[in-house]
Amino acid sequence: MTDTQALLDNRPPSMATLFLERVEATPDAEAYRYPVPPASGEGPADWQPLSWAESATRVFAIAAGLIDLGVQGEERVALACSTRVEWIFGDLAVLCAGAATTTVYPSTNDDETAFILSDSGSRVLIAEDAEQLRKARASRAELPALAHVVVIEEADAVSAVGDPEGWVLSLAELERRGAKYLEKHPDSVRDRVHALRSDQLATLIYTSGTTGRPKGVRLPHDAWSYMARAIEGIKLLEPDDVQYLWLPLAHVFGKVLVAGQLAVGHTTAVDGRIDKIIENLPVVRPTYMAAVPRIFEKVYNGVAAKAREGGAAKYKIFQWAADVAREYAKTSQDNFRRTGSATVPLGLRTKHGIADKLVYAKLREAFGGRLRACISGSAALAPDIGYFFAGAGINILEGYGLTESSAASFVNTQDYRTGTVGKALPGLEVRISDDGEILLRGPGIMQGYHGLPERTAEVLESDGWFHTGDIGELSPDGYLRITDRKKDLIKTSGGKYIAPAEVEGQFKAVCPFVSNILVHGADRNFCTALIALDEQAIMEWAKDQGLDGASYAKVTASKETYELIDSYVQQLNEGLQRWQTIKKFRLLPRDLDIAHGELTPSLKLKRPVVEREYGALIEEMYTGSRET
The missing domain is CATH 3.40.50.980 (Rossmann fold)
Structure with a gap:
């Protein structure tokens, strides 16, 4: 034993x-x-x-x-x-x-x-x-x-x-x-x-x-x-x-x-x-510490914005360091998976050492200088953001679970793999159904929904197997990768399935100005997106565009901002299959938030709420269009 x-x-x-x-x-x-x-009411606690x-x-x-x-x-x-x-x-x-x-x-x-x-x-x-x-x-x-x-x-x-x-x-x-x-x-x-x-x-x-x-x-x-x-x-x-x-x-x-x-x-x-x-x-x-992906996204966007404020040369150094961090993390993880050793080539180690002195060390110090690991959960973290932090010496260990499974069902440990949620906790059984849904059974699974036996029976089988509603893939050695929510999968009118969270995550890694994005396309002939921008990041950028003093809503409605975000959408599309690409998008006049019911308290996107609230914008993107 x-x-x-x-x-x-x-x-x-x-x-x-x-x-x-x-x-x-x-x-x-x-x-x-x-x-x-x-x-006195002033100063640190x-x-x-x-x-x-x-x-x-x-x-x-x-x-x-x-x-x-x-x-x-x-x-x-x-x-x-x-x-x-x-x-x-x-x-x-x-x-x-x-x-x-x-x-x-x-x-x-x-x-x-x-x-x-x-x-x-x-x-x-x-x-x-x-x-x-x-x-x-x-x-x-x-x-x-x-x-x-x-x-x-x-x-x-x-x-x-x-x-x-x-x-x-x-x-x-x-x-x-x-x-x-x-x-x-x-x-x-x-x-x-x-x-x-x-x-x-x-x-x-x-x-x-x-x-x-x-x-x-x-x-x-x-x-x-x-x-x-x-x-x-x-x-x-x-x-x-x-x-x-x-x-x-x-x-x-x-x-x-x-x-x-x-x-x-x-x-x-x-x-x-x-x-x-x-x-x-x-x-x-x-x-x-534990956090939700939005916190890491905001830190990444903040670091990028601060580098941009320092001028073109400083921003170029940051972009180079970010690329080095990702390459370093991917290489070390790939090598560890194949050989059991996280070694990287000498040339990459040298570049990483330089980037560490210029960028990574300051980032680690902002976290207190002793951070051994961060646990990320509640929603998917864009792999490129995960690789960036890993390469910078801040290990983000993604985990997975639901309220119905007492939160922690899978978690990465020190031998973590970015882009996965790790292995099942000991004592938990897992299987993938024929349609890709993740099923769980173990001591952490709920007894049921309070006073709702019929709703309980919809997700909890009599032999204890719980239907998570999430789609995922298990590697031969037990690492789980979440593809999407089963109910959130998009099927276009052309019959192609799309995982919106995957596309949204990739955009967050590409665009340092995004706060929230919702990809839409169910029963449509192409995909569109509603995009909310990070107020601090976009307002700092706006100062250099002659928009100093303009409101957030005015900045997001400007031609300059649309062209900026369009450049990132095109960059995103280059790495997608044709049917996944974002053909049109709209910038929202304010960020999504909890107060308006668009985000859960753990900062998850409430898709039906957002699609209902901004339905007119969505329809506007499809009206009269014949794109395929």
Whole structure:
């Protein structure tokens, strides 16, 4: 029996048990860091450490407070909060109280928040601030099960006229209440943890539906316990690692990172403020972090834009260095795959060394200088961008999973292959169906959709095989390459199949100005694209074109900008099959975003929403056309 198999076979029944084991094993080790703004309100935050024992004190107090409020086993406690250390404490406390966490993105609108709280039957809501409290209060009449709202920001925990007595309380108040409860019942939390079964509901995560209501994905304790031990088993992380965690914890990707940390025991610096990432990285100096592809695309575009600002010579050096990075990464990976050695020819090594001093070293320093690896997930990363970072010494390890599979099903490790999502985690079975769909079976697969047995039966077979809806290919040695979403494959009127995500990814690698792109062509005789530009990058370029002072919408509507992007579209088309090429495109007057419902909170494109919103532009590109 392998060490990894032994870990899986002997995994604890719950994530709560895993937490207790971690606290007992390394009570004085640093568990978390969190930023505390300076009293003056100006300058960088002061990062405060918390040991595992200190974290356990807070978690136990919150858990005991929930028990004192009357929360019972498997009852739902919702969390509507941005990524911060209190989110993690709240989640762990819910699990230690024997209850189950319902996750709610803080950006979720009033109507959908009310639906999630109602559909889940949540008894308590842990709300971040006054805005999240307002949403709950606005829908209180529709939420008879919601007995309490616990507000993290103490100053916002204010009752209003019409609130039932005790309906609103602060997190600090709940912790004080829990501490008193523990004085009388010191074993209450541990008793709840010891009573947990592996098949009990631990987390209810509502997927961001592109149409209709979101579905609640039921994930039991065993899913997280399995994920934690599987991550530990592949030795991707070490106890002395420092993770920088900014991803939304309401998303399954963020949640699995918390589970993995419990098993490995490393430090996590927590701050979900996206606008602080660039500022935080040199301070935290992480050894690894997880992100979505859009972050790497923005970094790449930003570096390219800064080089362009430095003049033609500097930009030419950057382009040369980027080409060298890609060649170096491809060559080393190809050689490692063939021979087991990642050697590269002397000439390429020499060029790489020069490019490292000129470009790559500065890029690594911007990430804090210690970054050993980045994990990328939630959507596909354009291979050329992956090769660029790999060649620059920043290893981007792509992974793959869904909410329904507890996030991590496949992941690259140190012997990674750019353009793939790595190998299956130990304990997971995988097969490719006749039509190319990826099917999964294992402990991480959901129990089903909450209250939706018919929808569950559509994707989950009676023998445990889950239909992912993704198309992929497995290499002989087990590396998976995702082709596209099964439902997103385009079939042109000429009968040709096209994977839009593949074309979109290639364009992102070619064009340093793109933010989002949607390729359209289903049942059409040629492909078109809607393109949104990165505001910072295109506005910097616009200054040199006599458009200084113009709005973003005016810049994107200009002839100069259209011609610029057209040159990149033509460059893209040179590498595509004829039926894949983009014959026409339109530049959008603003970027796609979460607020307008065009992107999910994990920055995935909602195709039906975008195609519906910009349907007139799409039709305009096809009206009267006879192109083939």
